[in-house]
Amino acid sequence: MTNTTSFTLRYFPVAARAETCKALLFFIGAEWVLEAPEWPREKGAQRVGKLPVLIEHSASDTKESFVLGDSRAIEEYLATKYSLYYQPDDAQLMARQRELRAHMHDIYEL
DSSP states (O other): OOOSEEEEEEOOSSSSTTHHHHHHHHHTTOEEEEEOOOTTTTGGGSGGGOSOEEEEEESSTTSOOEEEESHHHHHHHHHHHTTOSOOOSOHHHHHHHHHHHHHHHHHHHO
């Protein structure tokens, strides 16, 4: 991977919702750091007041950082940006993949 960007992943210092995000950042060979905001003092500074948050920093000084919240949104963004996300031409197959992902998320919520 060409390091034109780097990332900051903000999450609590525990193994939970951000683990897949961390794995994707590692897999794509990204330059990234993990930040643990002081909670709840910094809650209002996070996108919609939740963690995890991914901040993408451009190598160019002219481009603003991209900030994205929610583990699923971060996972899908990284997978799409780095061509890891399988997008079949078959809409029904794609729907089944998303259905499975949603069920896995529901189980995680229990």
